[in-house]
Amino acid sequence: MLTAFKLKSFLFFSVYLSVASLYYFQNNSGPKMESEAMANQKEITSYFLDLLNESDSDATARALSFIASNWEESYEIMLLESIYFSRSTAHSNKLLKLLEQKTNKQFGFDYDKWFQWLWNKNATYSEEYYQFKGELHEYIDPKFKKYFSNRSKQSLIRLDEVRWGGVLQDGIPPLRNPKMISPLEATYLSDSATVFGIEVNGDARAYPKQILAWHEMFVDQVGGIDVAGVYCTLCGTVILYKTKHEGTNHELGTSGFLYRSNKLMYDKATQSLWSTLEGEPVIGPLVGKGIKLDYLSVVTTTWGEWQKRHPDTKVLSLDTGHRRDYREGVAYKDYFSTDDLMFTVPKIDSSLKNKDEILALRLPDVSNENLAISSNFLRKHPIYQNKIGTVAFTVFTDKTSAHRVFKTKGLKFKDYDRGSKVIDENGIAWSLKENGLFNSNGTKLERFPSHNAFWFGYKAAFPEVTLIK
Template sequence: MKRSFAWFLVPILLLIAVEVLSVYFIMPFPGSQLGLDANNPYETSTARLEWAYWLHQNIVWLRLVGLLLLAYPAYLFLIKPRRAWHRYVAGVLVLAYGVVLYEVNQEMMADHMFLQPITKRVVPMSQNKIPGNKLVIGYEAFGQATAYPIQLIGYHHQVRDTVGGQPVMVTYCTVCRTGRVFSPVVKGQADEFRLVGMDHFNAMFEDKRTGTWWRQATGEAVVGPLRGLGLGELAARQMTLDEWATEHPNTRVLQADPAFADEFAGMKNYDRGLSKGKLTRRDSASWQPKSWVIGVDRSGYTKAYDWNQLQTTRILNDVVDGEPLLLAMSPDSVSFGAWSRRMGVQTLNFQYTNRELTDLETHSVWTWRGHCIAGSLKGRRLEPMPKAYQEFWHSWRSFHPDTQQYTKR
C-alpha cells in the first residue's frame, strides 16, 4: 500500500505544483519577479518568462495527463480503501487541488483581479466629474485630445479608445508607475490584449491573435511568436487635469465606471505617492527603489533625473545624446515637461529665479510649457522631447540597464 499511496501522492502534488507555478512566475510573489542571476537581480533574463509561457501554453494537457495518472490511484483510495484514513487523506488532497485550481484560475489571474471598464464614458470638460488636481495621462492626435486619470487606468491597467480616428491602448502599471500609450495595431491589424501578469514587477499583456506576451513599460514582445517586435508608442504626457485642460480646452476626459467605485477609492492617494501598499507606495528619499525619477529616452540613450531635485530647483539643464534638454516643473509641483533647448542654431541655457524662468542668452521669459511670453523670443516655442516619463527608480533601471544618473551640478 505504500507504493499505491505514492502513485496517488505524486500526481496530485504535481497537479497542485503546475497550478501554483503557472501564476507564481508572473505574479508578485516573494522572489518571483527577479532575474535568475541572484548576483544581478535587475538583469532582464527571459528564462523565467519562458518557463511561465511554456506552462501557460501547455497547462491544459498537463492537467489531462495528471488527471489520467491520478484516476486509478484515486479510485483505490477514495472508493476502495483498505484503511479508513486512506480515504480521508485522499479526500483532503483532492479537495486541496480543487481549491488551488479555483483560486489560481478565478482569483489570482491578473485579468480577473483587474477588470476592464464595463461602461466606458469619455466626456467633454463641460460634463467632467474628475477633480482638476488629479494626475492624468494626456494624449492628442489630429486635433482631438483626451485625458485618462491615473486613478482609473491604474486599476484597469489598460483602456482602449479611439482618439483622432485612430485606435489607442492607454496603459498604466502602478507597481512601476509607468504610463504609456500604444497603437494596438500589430502587423497592420488592430489586436486585442488582456492583462496576463507581471515581468520584473511590470504589467504584461497577451495579444489575442498569437498569444504573445508584451511588456507594458517598453511595448516589447518578450516571449511568444512575435518576440522581439514592439508596439508603436504614441507620445503622451503626464500632468494634472487642470494643466492638461489649460493646454487643451476641448479635451475629453475618461470618467469613472460606477461598477468599480470601491477599487477606485482604494487608488485615491496613489497620485501623490501616498499609497499604503508595499508595491505602490513612494520612497521619499532619492534614488531608492520606490523613489520617483524622470526617465528620458532619446534614440535609445537614456538618463534618469531625481524628482526631489527637480522639485527643489524647478528646472534642470542637461544634454541627452547630444541634445540639450530642459526639464521644467509646473507651479503645481506635480506636472512637468521635457523640452529641447535648441532655438534654431542657438542653444539656450535657462535659470529659475524669483519664480521666473528666463534664458541667459536673450533674457526672455518662458513658461514651464516651453512657451516664450516676453522678450526678444516672445511667441517662440521649444520643441518637446516626447519620451520623458515619471516612474519608480527600480522600474526605470530594470528596463534601461545602461541608463545614466544625473548628478547635481
C-alpha cells in the same frame, strides 16, 4: 494587480485548480515510471503537474520519487512554482523539503528569497518549463496556456521571471473607447485630483488616476490616432502608445502577468506577451518581427491645472460600464501607502526608495543611454538641461510637479514661471504647450516623449540606467 486580492491565500486560484484538476486527473491516468533517458518533455511536465494533484497521494508520491531520482537543476523553478500554488501546508512541506535538499538552501516559505536566489544566477530552466508553465496556468485561465506553450524559441526575457499577478486575462478590464465628458460634467473631480493628461493632434484628454487605477489601460482613438494608454499601478508607469505599426493595429489588453513587477500586455491576434516599458512583443510569435510601438508623452498633474491649460479638454466619465469605487485614493490605497512591494524584483537598489518617482528618458533609435531623473531633484531644478547621445533636451517642471521635456537643440533657458511661459538666455519669450515649445518668431521645439515611473520597477527593467538625483 488588485490590492484586495490576497495572493498568498490562493483562494481564487484554488477554485480554478479544483475544477480543472478534477477534469485533468480523471482523463489522465498519470505518467508511468521510466528512466530519465525516456522521459520526454510532456511526461516531465506531467510529473510536475501531478504534484498539484493533492487528492491523489499515489500520484504525488510517484511524481516526487521520479523528480528526486532524476533531479536536474532545470527542475528548480518548476518545483518552486508547484510549492507556490500548493493549497495545503502539509503538501507544501513535502515539496519544500525536496527543494531544500536539492538546492541546499533553507528559505522556508519566503518566496521572495527563493525567487531572488534563482533570478540572480544564470537561467537553468529547459524547454519543458514552457509547457509546464502553460499547463499550470491553464488551470487558472485557459487563455494563459497560449502565452507559454511551444514558445521556447520565441522569447526575449527570462521565463522564470514572468509571474502571475492574480487576475484572469483582462481581469482588470481595459477601458475600450471609454465615454468622455466635458469639464463641466466632471463634478466628481476635485481640482487637486491626480490626472494623466495627453494631447494628440490637438485632442486633449484627462484620465483620472482614481478611475484608471481600476482598469490599468485605455484603448481609443485620440486625435485620429489609434492609441493605448497603459498604467502599471505596481511600477507607477503610464505610457501612451500608438498601437498601429506598419499598417497593423495591435489590439492590446492586460495579460494577467508581470515581468520584474512590470505589467505585461498581450495582443488579441497572436496572444504574444508585450513589454509595457518597451512597447514590443517579448514572448510569442511576434518576437523578432521588428515590431516596436512609438510612444507619446503623458503628463501627471492635477485636474485643476490640466483644465486651466486645456479648457476644451475631455475627461473620463464615471460611466465606465463597470462597478468600482472610483473615489479618490481608494484603489491601491494600501500599496501606495508604504514602500513595500507586492512582487519582488531580482535586486533592490537603495539609491532611492522603491516607490520614489523618477522621470524616464530614453531614445533607443538615437542612443543606448537611459536616464532616470528623480522627481524630487526636478522639483528643486524646474529648468534642467542635459543630453542623450547628441540630442540636447530641457525638462520644465511646473508648480504641480508635472514634467514636460523638449528637444532644445542646445538653447539655454534662464527663467520659467512654472506654468506656460519660458525665457531663453537671449531674453526671447517662449510658450510651453503640450505639442511643442514656441516663440513669437514661429520657431517650434519638438516634444521629447517621456513618462514617470517608480524607481524600483524602472531600475529592475533597465539595470544599466543612469540615475540623476
